[in-house]
Amino acid sequence: MLHAAHILCLGSSTSAAGTQAAQLARRTGATLHVMPLPSGWAAGPTGSDPGSGAEAAVPAHVVETQPRSVTAVLQYVGDADIDLVVADTPLDRGPVPPLATDLTRALTRRLDRPFFIVERQDDPDAIQRLLVPTDLSVPALRAFRHAVALARLYDAAIDVLHVIESVPYVALTPTDRLSLGAMTLSERRGRRRLRAFLQEGEAAGVQVQPHIMRGAAADQISRFANQGDVDLMVLSAHGSDAEGGPLGPVGTRVLGRVTRPLFLVRASGPSLLGPPDDAA
Known part of the structure; x- marks a missing residue:
């Protein structure tokens, strides 16, 4: 059984990462944190509709913040006691490896907890x-x-x-x-x-x-x-x-x-x- 109290979505709540993170948060009873990325990092669409997406799917408080760097993301993960980080692959190209962006490469090396890199999926149950x-x-x-x-x-x-x-x-x-x-x-x-x-x-x-x-x-x-x-x-x-x-x-x-979605598990740590x- 998966246990998570806090899940962080890197990207828009209406992106594939937002949909998948919301589904996981709903099933585990976790609080969903949404961190919109700067334009240079964005892998999915930016912005969100208050009546749809992650906010509507999860009966939990959504915390939105704007990171300034990978270090800022890591700092937020530690300060908010995040259990799982969910991120997108780029939307502007075909299937790509999980390490196709600077952000995913940096977090794969430095993040000390599970990391879920998703693809564009309308149905998280796919x-x-x-x-x-x-x-x-x-x-x-x-x-x-x-x-x-x-x-x-x-x-x-x-x-x-x-x-x-x-x-x-x-x-x-x-x-x-x-x-x-x-x-x-x-x-x-x-x-x-x-x-x-x-x-x-x-x-x-x-x-x-x-x-x-x-x-x-x-x-x-x-x-x-x-x-x-x-x-x-x-x-x-x-x-x-x-x-x-x-x-x-x-x-x-x-x-x-x-070129498949990835769930990366650390050998030690949370x-x-x-x-x-x-x-x-």
């Missing part, structure tokens, strides 16, 4: 299929738990993708010969770990479909997301500055190629899952 790329790590499990909560919220299904990196053999050791069978040793281990990883989703009553692929992780994830019927990608940010920033090298490459996730 999210019916989620993709969770995973390396089966503890931070990736945190992202999967958020995906399970989102799937329950939207009545959606989840595809979980684990990519086994191809490594060239330098010698035919007994382990190498075992890996030349119909299913490699690394794939057996991956499938075993993936089954354990998915138990939480099955226990929550969510339809989960596991996938194991071989090759370069960024290539396979990008191909699966762009070619499949994926409505939202849920990704863990657990890299470091030494390895390509908070997304890590694989995540950075994926988000430069994939969670939308409440005390059970923190205890786990």
Whole structure:
């Protein structure tokens, strides 16, 4: 179950971000904060109709403020104790990667809580299929738990993708010969770990479909997301500055190629899952 007390929409209340943020605020009982962006940042239409849009959809107080910089946005997030930030992709071009704007790139690097980058959608309930790329790590499990909560919220299904990196053999050791069978040793281990990883989703009553692929992780994830019927990608940010920033090298490459909405979950910091996730 998602828990949020304050949700911030970056953009107009009548934009896709405003519609999606209002829907989430209504379902979680959160207060919706609307932050109209300066013209240089705007990804969606500016202005709002008092009789429609986010204000009418959410029985909550809407706080409107005008930021002066990314630092000002981050300051507001901290001061208002925002749990989730929702932003748009640009309206003036076709499908674009989540990191297509200066604002989303900066917030992806610096924001310390979940970040939802949406596309132009008239119906916020259009999210019916989620993709969770995973390396089966503890931070990736945190992202999967958020995906399970989102799937329950939207009545959606989840595809979980684990990519086994191809490594060239330098010698035919007994382990190498075992890996030349119909299913490699690394794939057996991956499938075993993936089954354990998915138990939480099955226990929550969510339809989960596991996938194991071989090759370069960024290539396979990008191909699966762009070619499949994926409505939202849920990704863990657990890299470091030494390895390509908070997304890590694989995540950075994926988000430069994939043209799908993104729900980014931090490896640490505030969670939308409440005390059970923190205890786990």
